[in-house]
Amino acid sequence: MVVAAVLVLVVLGSIGFHLFSPWWWTPIASNWGYIDTTLVITFWITGFVFAAVVLFMAWCVWRYRHRPGRRADWTPENRRLELWLTGATALGVAAMLAPGLWVWASFVTVPEEADEVEVVAQQWFWSYRYPGEDGRLGRADATWISADNPLGVSPHDRFGADDVIVDGGDMHLPLDRPVKVLLRSIDVLHNFYVPEFRAKMDMVPGSVTYFWLTPTREGEFEVLCAELCGTGHGFMRGYVLVETETQFNAWLGEQLTFAQTQQDAPVRFAGPTGGTP
Amino acid sequence: MVNIDEGAHAPPPAEVEDLPPPHATGWWSRWVFSQDAKYIAIQYAGTALAIGFVALVLSWLIRMQLGFPGVFDFISAEAYYQFITMHGMIMVVYLLTAVFLGGFGNYLIPLMVGARDMVFPFVNMLSFWVYLLAVLVLAASFFVPGGPTGAGWTLYPPQAILSGTPGGTSWGILLMLVSLILFIIGFTMGGLNYAVTVLQARTRGMTLMRMPLTVWGIFTATVMALLAFPALFVACVMMLFDRLLGTSFFMPTLVEMGEQLSYGGGSPIVFQHLFWFFGHPEVYIVALPAFGIVSDLIAVHARKAIFGYRMMVWAIVIIGALSFIVWAHHMYVSGMHPWFGFFFATTTLIIAVPTAIKVYNWVLTLWRGDIHLSLPMLFALGFVVTFVNGGLTGLFLGNVVVDVPLSDTMFVVAHFHMVMGVAPILVIYGAIYHWFPLASGRMLNETMGRIHFWVTFLGAYLIFFPMHYVGLTGVPRRYPDISASFVPDSVMTLNAFISAMALIVGAAQVLFLFNLFWSALRGERAQPNPWRAASLEWQTPDMPPHHGNWGAALPVVHRWAYDYGVPGAGADYLAQTDPSRRHGEDIA
Amino acid sequence: MTVVLGFIAAMIAAGLWWLSRQGIFEKPWLETGESPRAPGPAAAPSGVGLGTFLVVVGGLFALMGSALVMRMGPGDWMALRLPGLAWGALAPLALASAALEIAARAERRGEARLRGAALGLGALATAAFLAAQLSVWRDLAATGPLAERLGASFFLLIGGLHALHLAGGLVALARAALRPAGARLCALYWHALGALWLVMLALLGGAAAGIAAFCRAVLT
Numbered sequence A: 001m002v003v004a005a006v007l008v009l010v011v012l013g014s015i016g017f018h019l020f021s022p023w024w025w026t027p028i029a030s031n032w033g034y035i036d037t038t039l040v041i042t043f044w045i046t047g048f049v050f051a052a053v054v055l056f057m058a059w060c061v062w063r064y065r066h067r068p069g070r071r072a073d074w075t076p077e078n079r080r081l082e083l084w085l086t087g088a089t090a091l092g093v094a095a096m097l098a099p100g101l102w103v104w105a106s107f108v109t110v111p112e113e114a115d116e117v118e119v120v121a122q123q124w125f126w127s128y129r130y131p132g133e134d135g136r137l138g139r140a141d142a143t144w145i146s147a148d149n150p151l152g153v154s155p156h157d158r159f160g161a162d163d164v165i166v167d168g169g170d171m172h173l174p175l176d177r178p179v180k181v182l183l184r185s186i187d188v189l190h191n192f193y194v195p196e197f198r199a200k201m202d203m204v205p206g207s208v209t210y211f212w213l214t215p216t217r218e219g220e221f222e223v224l225c226a227e228l229c230g231t232g233h234g235f236m237r238g239y240v241l242v243e244t245e246t247q248f249n250a251w252l253g254e255q256l257t258f259a260q261t262q263q264d265a266p267v268r269f270a271g272p273t274g275g276t277p
Numbered sequence B: 001m002v003n004i005d006e007g008a009h010a011p012p013p014a015e016v017e018d019l020p021p022p023h024a025t026g027w028w029s030r031w032v033f034s035q036d037a038k039y040i041a042i043q044y045a046g047t048a049l050a051i052g053f054v055a056l057v058l059s060w061l062i063r064m065q066l067g068f069p070g071v072f073d074f075i076s077a078e079a080y081y082q083f084i085t086m087h088g089m090i091m092v093v094y095l096l097t098a099v100f101l102g103g104f105g106n107y108l109i110p111l112m113v114g115a116r117d118m119v120f121p122f123v124n125m126l127s128f129w130v131y132l133l134a135v136l137v138l139a140a141s142f143f144v145p146g147g148p149t150g151a152g153w154t155l156y157p158p159q160a161i162l163s164g165t166p167g168g169t170s171w172g173i174l175l176m177l178v179s180l181i182l183f184i185i186g187f188t189m190g191g192l193n194y195a196v197t198v199l200q201a202r203t204r205g206m207t208l209m210r211m212p213l214t215v216w217g218i219f220t221a222t223v224m225a226l227l228a229f230p231a232l233f234v235a236c237v238m239m240l241f242d243r244l245l246g247t248s249f250f251m252p253t254l255v256e257m258g259e260q261l262s263y264g265g266g267s268p269i270v271f272q273h274l275f276w277f278f279g280h281p282e283v284y285i286v287a288l289p290a291f292g293i294v295s296d297l298i299a300v301h302a303r304k305a306i307f308g309y310r311m312m313v314w315a316i317v318i319i320g321a322l323s324f325i326v327w328a329h330h331m332y333v334s335g336m337h338p339w340f341g342f343f344f345a346t347t348t349l350i351i352a353v354p355t356a357i358k359v360y361n362w363v364l365t366l367w368r369g370d371i372h373l374s375l376p377m378l379f380a381l382g383f384v385v386t387f388v389n390g391g392l393t394g395l396f397l398g399n400v401v402v403d404v405p406l407s408d409t410m411f412v413v414a415h416f417h418m419v420m421g422v423a424p425i426l427v428i429y430g431a432i433y434h435w436f437p438l439a440s441g442r443m444l445n446e447t448m449g450r451i452h453f454w455v456t457f458l459g460a461y462l463i464f465f466p467m468h469y470v471g472l473t474g475v476p477r478r479y480p481d482i483s484a485s486f487v488p489d490s491v492m493t494l495n496a497f498i499s500a501m502a503l504i505v506g507a508a509q510v511l512f513l514f515n516l517f518w519s520a521l522r523g524e525r526a527q528p529n530p531w532r533a534a535s536l537e538w539q540t541p542d543m544p545p546h547h548g549n550w551g552a553a554l555p556v557v558h559r560w561a562y563d564y565g566v567p568g569a570g571a572d573y574l575a576q577t578d579p580s581r582r583h584g585e586d587i588a
Numbered sequence C: 001m002t003v004v005l006g007f008i009a010a011m012i013a014a015g016l017w018w019l020s021r022q023g024i025f026e027k028p029w030l031e032t033g034e035s036p037r038a039p040g041p042a043a044a045p046s047g048v049g050l051g052t053f054l055v056v057v058g059g060l061f062a063l064m065g066s067a068l069v070m071r072m073g074p075g076d077w078m079a080l081r082l083p084g085l086a087w088g089a090l091a092p093l094a095l096a097s098a099a100l101e102i103a104a105r106a107e108r109r110g111e112a113r114l115r116g117a118a119l120g121l122g123a124l125a126t127a128a129f130l131a132a133q134l135s136v137w138r139d140l141a142a143t144g145p146l147a148e149r150l151g152a153s154f155f156l157l158i159g160g161l162h163a164l165h166l167a168g169g170l171v172a173l174a175r176a177a178l179r180p181a182g183a184r185l186c187a188l189y190w191h192a193l194g195a196l197w198l199v200m201l202a203l204l205g206g207a208a209a210g211i212a213a214f215c216r217a218v219l220t
Ligand code: HEM
Pocket: B059, B060, B062, B063, B066, B084, B085, B087, B088, B089, B091, B092, B096, B151, B152, B153, B154, B413, B416, B417, B420, B421, B422, B425, B463, B477, B478, B479, B480, B502, B505, B506
């Protein structure tokens, strides 16, 4: 029977494709291996259900195909069977949901010791801000944006003066240190997406979103925008470099602080670290 | 169980007065400004298929760009975004919603519940004309300066109304919003008809639990749509205000291309909530009629009572209700409060249970059936395969933390095409092959139909199954060109393959359109009730049914719609109007 | 989304309650015969139609209420200072409702003249309400650009859609005036829109701030 055979082929082909095709996720470079594990669990459970349902259907199509004189059975209902199936489905669903929620709980719980880094998106490139020596990012808002102050760091916040501004360059992250990535946009929605990190989050103008991760592999990874942000969306790319802590610190030391970028700006900084002469 | 067969009693009064429907007087009021639901159905479906064909052509262009980036110069980034936006919006709203509710709803509800027409025929007619206007406004946006909007079918502000997006500060977005508003007004007129007809115009003996599942699906979907579309309506009106009157509902303080705009204080997230409060139920507005129809196709063509009718009804109702509390699973990475993730992941996965029950019951209807592999049955089988596939990948995306890496990748595109693109479209085709004889008196050509089925089913599977893996490698959606990036070159080979399949599948749809016209004129004449179906729409005195459907007197219903293979009954089916007093378990 | 969720929950509960009385737990394949269930009292389709439409309208306004509550940040909200006229306009609205109620009762008793007069009064009072609203909008719009004025924006939005619904109602009212029937449905529509506007005005006048604060308290 052609139809039954094709249904079997669809199942075998799908499983074969899954197992033998070269297309699979990019090797992970962060601590979110748990997400991958949950995904694999989900693949197993759903794959089993798919194969079971379609193969059973194929068998039915073959076994109960029409032949002259054949009449269908009269089974308008079967409480027992339906309850069993419902129970089994609920179990399968729970087996996926439970690990999922457990991993989500750690995804949304940022460790105390995480460093902060800010990513600022605008049409159509990325900028970054590091907290500087005081370990704190100064306040920022779109209202302060000007040609000299492209990220809108508040000139009145003393924590902002030593912030390191990377306007349009690459992002650097130290290896094996948890980092809380604060996300800000100054125009439309964007999404900071590094496939190897697995984590991603929208950036919403008017508010600050975040996620956290620990980079676990040195290398250079592509940053993509994953929320439609206008014509340039597909070309809104950048790079993040994960390197050893010494390399990272050396790189950070070479960057300009906010105060340095404001040498010529007619603003006076508040607080001890700020203050241009 | 009360056995009402015993004991003579006077027939209960009819639940509705048998009023003749307004009579068509002239050529215009008969063919063009018709108030007959059957004509309106065909007008709706024809318009939807026409604009749907535009969306199909757009999908070829999209696929050409993705498979062979750089080869087709005229597809700039702007054009690409305009194409996907129009493609997505047309497919979801103007094709699927309109075909299932305006098309099948109008055709089948009065016939299946034994009414002469919809309860408000004039409003029903208006509904179509407003819909047509909405389609024309939408189509007009291809011809205005700046072109159609390229904001994505989700129309997320702020970008949707800013200059960085095609059509954002010109006509495109305005026409899109106005067209949607019109669509919703038109739909509401129709929807009131579908709902009230089911509630008030059922013929004598047609209790709710004797209605075919098709009616249950369309009815529930209509009620959901009546509650969900207002959310889109509000979102569109608010966005029009922001764009035209300078309010800041959705617009925070922002600097666009170095320039401070005058907006301030608004929240883009509010739009997302409104949009998905419509958008998620919309998935089921398309799915529930498909569920209902496919149940009937399977029962008729497997000559077997639908398995677990009561569970099927409850599942439809429960799915409809639950689908109002899962909308934020489209917003897991929108930066909303993380606690919502726990809630919405749980509700989303709970919906999987009633949905799975429906799948089991379809398959269990086949089990020990008498399966005729007619065209409608083939499409129904194709539906089950693709729906199960797409439904299961939904469990990935519903499970909040698994969604994090997958959201906004081609995995999502593959998932929703499988589950709400391919699966419902297969049902639409199956339904057309099934009911075409009723509407036209002729059969669709079988050979062309089989070619159409195999190419569409296998081709669409070959398009969208591998596409999941493109997404898994990390390719984001809404990217016109991913060739120069982190993805291995082999992904581009796969993309080219998918694009080639898309062209082949598209060609099969052209064949279907040809079959439709050819068979309407030349097709083999159909026997009355060619599939030997039990439900009421096949029991009209004439086929195709005339104005008023039932001739002199309304039919009286004596049984449910699934008496196939009743033990002890002579024929292998008993029509709903059959007064014989057998029923299954007496005899069994 | 609290407001609209409450609304939808109420509608779904009502729907499920109704369904539970329609025999959805019975086994239909065991029942043959004309009508195993006694038919309910036959309600007129137009009444059911209007009821359904009012549910849709209720949902529409509940959604705008939700948007208002969501959109209200703790900081940027200062209760919209509604001009006195916004409250004053309630008087003609109430009058319109009352007049239509009288018309509906007159229709039942067959008093055609009273019915006609009451319908006319209802239409006039509605027109007065619309005029008052128009003047409130002009006041609000004249105060400055809308960009940062959330309250005024929402008043325009919600009031505008409400006014459009009333204007649509006036068309139906004119139709009813020319026929012997329909006053009851008009009255129902006016009562419902009046009640909706009362709720919306309360939200706009400050109640929304309370709900928003409550939601934030629950979340944190
Ligand atoms: C042969 C048939 C089809 C093909 C080849 C096709 C292909 C595509 C492609 C390539 C995209 C854009 C992916 C991207 O870059 O983001 C897309 C988007 C989309 N399609 Fe289809 N599609 C088809 C049919 C359908 C159907 C039947 C539906 C109805 C549900 C549909 C709904 C959508 C939606 C909603 C989008 C998203 C648009 C957006 O991102 O704003 N498509 N389709």
